[in-house]
Every structure is written in C-alpha cells, then in structure tokens.
Amino acid sequence: MLAAPLYSEVADGPPGGYARWLTASDGVRLRIGVWPEGTKGTVLLFPGRTEYIEKYGRAAEDLRKRGYATLAIDWRGQGLADRLLDDPSTGHVRSFKDYQLDVQAALKAAAEIDLPRPYFLLAHSMGGAIGLRALNEGLDVKAAAFSAPMWGILFSPALRPFVWALAAVGRKLGLGHTRSPGTQAETYVAASPYEDNTLTTDPEMFGYMNAQITAHPELALGGPSLQWLNEALNEARHLARTPSPAIATITGLGSQERIVDPSAIHERMQRWKDGALELFDGAEHEIMMENEKTRDAFFDKVCALFDANR
Numbered sequence: 001m002l003a004a005p006l007y008s009e010v011a012d013g014p015p016g017g018y019a020r021w022l023t024a025s026d027g028v029r030l031r032i033g034v035w036p037e038g039t040k041g042t043v044l045l046f047p048g049r050t051e052y053i054e055k056y057g058r059a060a061e062d063l064r065k066r067g068y069a070t071l072a073i074d075w076r077g078q079g080l081a082d083r084l085l086d087d088p089s090t091g092h093v094r095s096f097k098d099y100q101l102d103v104q105a106a107l108k109a110a111a112e113i114d115l116p117r118p119y120f121l122l123a124h125s126m127g128g129a130i131g132l133r134a135l136n137e138g139l140d141v142k143a144a145a146f147s148a149p150m151w152g153i154l155f156s157p158a159l160r161p162f163v164w165a166l167a168a169v170g171r172k173l174g175l176g177h178t179r180s181p182g183t184q185a186e187t188y189v190a191a192s193p194y195e196d197n198t199l200t201t202d203p204e205m206f207g208y209m210n211a212q213i214t215a216h217p218e219l220a221l222g223g224p225s226l227q228w229l230n231e232a233l234n235e236a237r238h239l240a241r242t243p244s245p246a247i248a249t250i251t252g253l254g255s256q257e258r259i260v261d262p263s264a265i266h267e268r269m270q271r272w273k274d275g276a277l278e279l280f281d282g283a284e285h286e287i288m289m290e291n292e293k294t295r296d297a298f299f300d301k302v303c304a305l306f307d308a309n310r
Contacts, residue, residue: 004031010212011057014064022109024101029082031074032109035060038069042115045072048125049091050187050221052079054212059288066303069116073106075099078221085177089185089222096235099130118142120306126150129235135245143309145302146251147287151268152236152261167230176227183223187213198258200284202291244272250305252298254283
C-alpha cells in the first residue's frame with residue numbers, strides 16, 4: 001500500500017490520519033483514509049455517492065472521542081479513486097456488485113495495517129446499500145449502523161415508472177455512460193445555495209463541505225450515469241427481497257429526508273429483528289453533517305450500540 005494524499009487541512013479529522021492507495025482485485029485503484037487512534041475497535045465508514053474520505057474527518061473525530069478508530073474509503077468512480085469514464089464528473093459503475101470488490105480490498109488493508117479489532121460498520125446513503133449487501137455476504141463486523149441508507153431512491157409515484165424505463169432503455173441503447181437527465185456536471189454543494197438544500201440544516205457544516213471541494217475540486221463528482229441509475233434501482237429491488245442480517249443495528253433517518261426513500265427504510269427496519277430505527281426531527285439527508293445536537297445524539301447512539309456488542 002503506497003502513501004496517498006489526505007487533505008487534512010480540509011478534513012478537520014483527528015491527528016495522525018493518513019491515506020493509502022489500494023488496488024481492487026479487478027485492477028481499479030482505490031483510496032482509503034485511516035484515523036488509527038482508538039482502543040475499542042475500528043469503524044469501517046462506507047460513504048455515499050459523490051463522497052470522499054475528507055468529508056468524514058469530523059465524523060472520525062466524533063468516533064475517536066468515543067474510543068473508535070476509523071477507516072473510510074473512496075469508492076471506485078469517486079473521490080481520488082479511479083474514475084470510470086472519460087468524463088470524470090459523471091458518477092458511474094459497471095455493476096453495483098463491483099463495490100463489493102472495494103469492500104474486500106478495504107478489509108484486507110485494515111488487517112494489514114493492523115487496525116484495532118473488532119470491526120464495526122457505519123454506512124451512509126449509497127454506502128448503506130453497499131453495506132447491506134456486504135452484511136448479507138458475511139462482512140466480519142460485530143454491529144452495524146446506517147445513516148439514511150439508500151435502500152430505495154425517492155421519486156414521486158408518477159415519475160417512478162418513467163425513471164425505471166429511461167434507465168433500462170437508455171442502457172440497452174448504448175447510452176449507459178450518459179449523465180442522467182436532470183442532473184449536472186457540477187457537484188451538488190457547489191451548484192446549490194445553502195437555502196433549501198437537501199443535505200443539512202446546519203450552515204456551518206454546509207460550508208465545511210463546500211470548502212473541501214473548492215480547495216480540492218478533483219474530489220467533486222456530478223450526476224450519475226444512466227447505467228449507475230439502472231444498477232442502483234436494481235440493487236434496491238434486490239435488497240428489498242433479502243432477509244435482514246442477524247446482527248445488531250441502528251438506522252438514523254431525518255424527518256426532512258428528500259433523497260432516499262424513507263418508506264424502504266421503515267419497511268426494512270420493521271423486519272430487522274435486532275434493529276432500531278431512530279428518527280431525527282428536522283434533520284435532512286446528512287445526519288453526520290447536521291447541527292451539533294443532532295450529530296452528538298447520532299454518534300452517542302451508534303457508539304452505545306458498538307460498545308454493547310464488542
């Protein structure tokens with residue numbers, strides 16, 4: 001594992017953090033960020049679509065204060081990992097199952113670095129879909145936590161059939177590499193004002209995210225390709241048909257959620273035997289990027305779960 005850049009000046013994470021390059025089994029180059037200080041174990045942090053390691057520097061500090069080390073990953077196609085299209089602004093993946101190759105590479109790296117055990121999972125948005133499949137395939141963690149997991153994508157009932165048809169037909173017509181209609185090349189926090197944004201109600205945290213991509217625009221990612229959209233829709237449908245893993249879990253969901261489908265989260269958590277759904281009043285999609293009161297409440301609940309399952 002060769003040293004990789006970690007933009008600590010914008011990550012605002014714990015001291016001693018570093019990054020490494022990894023290579024997945026299919027040859028795709030990935031990047032992990034590690035904040036190794038923690039005596040209770042290591043949290044495997046699975047980011048969402050468009051995200052990157054530095055975005056979770058403050059989350060790593062919240063975990064460190066509660067006794068946990070953190071390993072975060074740049075998924076293929078985003079952050080400083082290999083972009084998969086000639087147009088680096090378009091989010092793309094060949095198959096959603098390919099993200100499991102990234103998970104395997106990260107687990108191997110955690111073992112080689114000798115990060116403290118046991119391992120725990122904390123997954124946000126798209127990372128929640130990747131994490132649920134990984135759990136179903138035997139991910140070696142003691143407990144799992146989710147933040148607004150992408151177990152479904154929110155569309156109006158009238159629009160849903162059109163989106164499914166567009167993604168499937170566009171892919172069959174060889175347009176899978178095309179950016180999905182209605183999305184743009186510029187990443188959301190750069191293209192959108194704070195007012196009525198769908199990520200956070202906290203202006204300081206919105207500025208934190210904006211400052212990161214302003215300082216390092218190579219981290220930014222725009223809208224998804226039609227192929228990514230088709231894969232994501234199919235993955236959500238597949239996951240909905242799977243049983244809930246036999247592992248303790250907590251899922252956080254904001255009452256203002258406007259990106260992922262809350263009904264899919266409620267349905268899943270109703271049948272997760274050792275699972276709890278925690279609702280955060282007034283919060284948007286990014287619970288770990290919300291105001292301090294919400295963030296503290298979320299991390300307290302997550303780490304209490306981890307503490308109880310060490």
